[in-house]
Amino acid sequence: MAGPENIPQNETPVPRADGPAGLSILKGLARDRSLLTAMAAMQKELGNIFQITMPRFQPVVVAGPELNRQLLVTDRDKFSWRGDNDPVVKLLRHGLLVEDGEEHDRLRACMEPAMRRTPSLEHIPAMIRYTDQVLDSWPDEGEVDVLVEMRKVALLILLGTLFGTDFTPDMAGLWKPVLKAIQYISPGPWILWPDMPRPGYKADLEKLDSYLYTLIRRRREDGGPEDDLLGRLLSAPDMDDDLIRDQMLTMLIAGHDTSTALLAWVLYLLGEHQEVMAQVEDELGVQRLEGGIREAVLFSEDSVEIEKALTRLTGLDMVIKETLRLFPPIHVGNRFAKENLDLQGYSVSEETRVMVSIYLSHRDEVVWEEPEQFCPRRFERHQKVAGAEPDRQRPPLAYIPFGGGPRNCIGATFAQIESKVVLARILQQFELKLSPGQKVRPHMGATLEPRPGVKMIVKRRIGNGKQ
DSSP, X not given: OOOGGGSOTTSOBOOBSOHHHHHHHHHHHHHHOOHHHHXXXXXHHHOSEEEOOBTTBOOEEEOSXXXXXXIIIITGGGEESOOTTSHHHHHHTXXXXXXXXXXXXXXXXXXXXXXSHHHHHHTHHHHHHHXXXXXXXXXXXXXXXXXXXXXXXXXXXXXXXXXXXXXXXXXXHHHHHHHHHHHHHSSSGGGTOTTOOOTTOHHHHXXXXXXXXXXXXXXXXXXXXXXXXXXXXXXXXXXXXXXXXXXXXXXXXIIHXXXXXXXXXXXXXXXXXXXXXXXXXXXXXEETGGGEESOOSSOOSOHHHHHHHHHHOXXXXXXXHHHHHHSOSSOXXXXXXXXXXXXXXXXXXXXXXXXXXXXXXXXXXXXXXXXXXXXXXXXXXXXXXXXXXXXXXXXXXXXXXXXXXXXXXTTHHHHHHHHHHHHHHHHXXXXXXXXXXXXXXXXXXXXXXXXXXXXXXXXXXXXXXXX
């Protein structure tokens, strides 16, 4: 990996998190045991571009709208997404997420039509059905870990809508392999020692592969819809079973894990802010007297009515947006410089790992007023940037929960519709409160998820809106 000694002479090096600044940061890291806290300290000390100086790991970290634009839009062709030593590449092989250039564009052109708004809206009845399936297993009154429960919902929805299969009979047997795949690509010692042996994964990952190849074989033999994601992959030219497996595993892991984290964080934040919870419940037609509801909002089969209902949920939409700001599931994007280049006046050498920190961008004090506070109303229309001129809006690419530019998240539309439907269905059927005494923290895994979980006391409402 390139280091500071490779930077061309007579150019300004990226500020380094070492010396006195690095010492104070390391003290904070030792105290809080959180790399997120350490990175926030580095940003405060050094600005929106800095270099981490750990042994064997010295990435450049960038944040803020200007650097985001350069990385994601204007100079995007000067960076590669593929780091062959990273576990994510070893797991996903030639999945969309880790491909570059023409091959990425070909894969995206094949897959994207299945993820657009119209097909996503058509999946709402299935989203409701799978959500209800999980909610039916909840106690009428008791405690559940919504991190676990939202993973069940996300897996059922993804497999059912994109791959056309009911995951219910396979969930118990594949639960551990799915978690092991997530763990395999999560940050760990491999960052410092990429070639280190990693025992304990092979059997589970092979089991997951076997399942996906079975789905491919069954669809080839039995047929099925041609316009869902699996159908489009199977009908694409020059797409063999191995390459189809790579796309399926990419969507399975990246798609369900991001939804899991988002849904769990929303419920946690609503639990922490009961006044916001009450506002969302009112918007959903929840009748707090007697614990019942007045009417369902999202359960029409008519696509026009569904779109109208989704549009009306402005309060829930703001809650989701604010949750994505505070705890973006994909909190960092990895790139690799393909050449020596300039980043906002700083020199970065070829092969350097550059990390686009979505988390830090979303907490930039220059852009966001009181960035650590949960404030959904900041996403009302015409909200101004704190401290800016009265007619100035929030800068483009200051808010990038789904990335930005041509390689923004392929599942962004699907995920936003799914989150509204699932959360509406939950809140219409249950009262939820956080279990007392919890200490929830953001964990940097494959996604930024609440650990050790989100325990909530749930109580089934009278008249839960089922048709």
